[in-house]
Amino acid sequence: MSRQHVQSMQLKDGIAWTGIHVDDVWKRKVRLLICHAMGAQPGFDLSQYYPRSKIDIIVKRILHMDMDAFFAAVEQKRRPDIIGKPVVIGGSGDPSKRGVVSTASYEARKFGIHSAMPLCTAYKLCPNAVFLPVDYEEYSRISGIIKDALRGITPILEDVGIDEAFLDISDVKGTSEEIASEIKKKVHAATGLTCSIGIAQNKLLAKIASDMKKPDGLTLIDEKDIADCIWPLTVRKLWGVGPKTEAHLKVLQINTIGDLAAQPIEALVEEFGTAYGSFLHSASRGIDDSELVTHWEPKSSSRETTFQTDIDNWQQIAKHLADLSREVSKDLKRSGYKGKTVTIKIRFSDFKTVTRAKTLEHATDVLEEIRKAAFDCLGRVELKGKKVRLIGVRAGNLEKADCAG
Ligand code: TTP
Numbered sequence: 001m002s003r004q005h006v007q008s009m010q011l012k013d014g015i016a017w018t019g020i021h022v023d024d025v026w027k028r029k030v031r032l033l034i035c036h037a038m039g040a041q042p043g044f045d046l047s048q049y050y051p052r053s054k055i056d057i058i059v060k061r062i063l064h065m066d067m068d069a070f071f072a073a074v075e076q077k078r079r080p081d082i083i084g085k086p087v088v089i090g091g092s093g094d095p096s097k098r099g100v101v102s103t104a105s106y107e108a109r110k111f112g113i114h115s116a117m118p119l120c121t122a123y124k125l126c127p128n129a130v131f132l133p134v135d136y137e138e139y140s141r142i143s144g145i146i147k148d149a150l151r152g153i154t155p156i157l158e159d160v161g162i163d164e165a166f167l168d169i170s171d172v173k174g175t176s177e178e179i180a181s182e183i184k185k186k187v188h189a190a191t192g193l194t195c196s197i198g199i200a201q202n203k204l205l206a207k208i209a210s211d212m213k214k215p216d217g218l219t220l221i222d223e224k225d226i227a228d229c230i231w232p233l234t235v236r237k238l239w240g241v242g243p244k245t246e247a248h249l250k251v252l253q254i255n256t257i258g259d260l261a262a263q264p265i266e267a268l269v270e271e272f273g274t275a276y277g278s279f280l281h282s283a284s285r286g287i288d289d290s291e292l293v294t295h296w297e298p299k300s301s302s303r304e305t306t307f308q309t310d311i312d313n314w315q316q317i318a319k320h321l322a323d324l325s326r327e328v329s330k331d332l333k334r335s336g337y338k339g340k341t342v343t344i345k346i347r348f349s350d351f352k353t354v355t356r357a358k359t360l361e362h363a364t365d366v367l368e369e370i371r372k373a374a375f376d377c378l379g380r381v382e383l384k385g386k387k388v389r390l391i392g393v394r395a396g397n398l399e400k401a402d403c404a405g
């Protein structure tokens with residue numbers, strides 16, 4: 001165990017032990033060793049004696065999953081005629097109009113097209129690409145299916161974005177390769193799409209790893225790989241380093257993660273302050289003790305509908321608004337929350353979107369109150385001569401129902 005960082009740790013019954021950042025091979029050995037020292041029989045549950053959290057400090061195995069060219073892949077899946085073609089998703093899908101690229105299929109990326117590029121630039125690079133509008137509702141639906149499939153592997157999941165998640169697989173049976181293969185199979189069976197996976201001892205390294213062999217990749221990183229695999233990468237690959245920090249570091253002639261790791265902590269603290277300077281110092285060495293965030297208090301509860309055909313009939317609009325209010329009320333009751341602000345969203349056929357909000361005196365989950373507020377809001381939207389593509393209702397400013405008045 002000569003490579004391991006050793007720190008002293010005292011286990012519950014007084015056996016002196018060494019807390020260690022172990023790689024995959026050592027994980028089982030550490031568990032076995034503890035069990036052996038306790039004279040344990042097969043089937044013995046170590047967690048009865050040592051709190052899970054303490055053992056996890058030693059043996060964490062974190063997996064990061066990120067879908068490949070997500071929005072474009074969803075579109076290619078539902079329109080087989082555009083499989084294998086350069087596909088660009090962004091704005092209203094019309095490159096002669098304003099808007100930026102949300103994502104591009106791997107075929108389109110060969111032309112230099114990437115996220116956040118103006119649609120008109122993408123068109124110049126590849127006029128034959130298929131340009132499509134963003135259908136956020138559909139991507140969210142597929143995202144939900146993917147997260148459900150992942151929860152079948154472990155409930156210890158942090159939902160970090162529409163197409164990515166962290167899973168703590170420390171206690172999942174099987175090798176890292178077996179678990180990754182199981183996830184890829186499940187995601188593909190549920191959606192027909194591919195994903196890339198990174199596995200490491202913490203979130204920071206797992207996130208970098210999942211991006212290393214895209215698409216349909218699997219990368220395992222452990223401590224001994226940091227110098228060879230992580231240090232040559234640009235500082236932007238570190239989660240938490242954005243364009244501003246990148247520019248700041250460039251001025252200091254720090255371009256790679258290795259350049260950053262070579263800096264004394266004092267220099268980074270002086271340049272970036274105590275918190276961020278220390279973060280940069282640890283991150284560049286692959287150190288990250290952050291836990292998975294598996295539960296968030298909801299900020300709002302919302303429902304929306306996109307119509308097959310745009311509508312301009314007030315009766316129809318009113319009916320949908322009433323239905324959505326009913327669903328929001330049900331969702332709130334189910335989750336035990338009440339909302340104080342009701343907001344409606346109307347998207348017209350030209351993709352212009354307006355929102356109107358009403359704040360109530362008390363937080364509520366009562367259908368009549370939500371519906372009345374939604375209709376008050378609708379009365380403040382100019383509908384004349386316009387066709388509606390989408391309607392949404394949201395209850396925000398949430399309070400726990402048992403605390404709300
Ligand atoms: P990413 O995972 O960053 O990109 P991606 O899934 O399209 O491609 P990759 O294979 O490299 O992971 O983002 C997920 C989705 O989020 C992406 O499909 C579209 C959306 N998105 C934007 O709308 N704007 C952006 O600037 C980025 C980066 C992503």
Ligand code: MG
Binds near residue numbers: 066067068069163
């Ligand atoms: Mg992705």
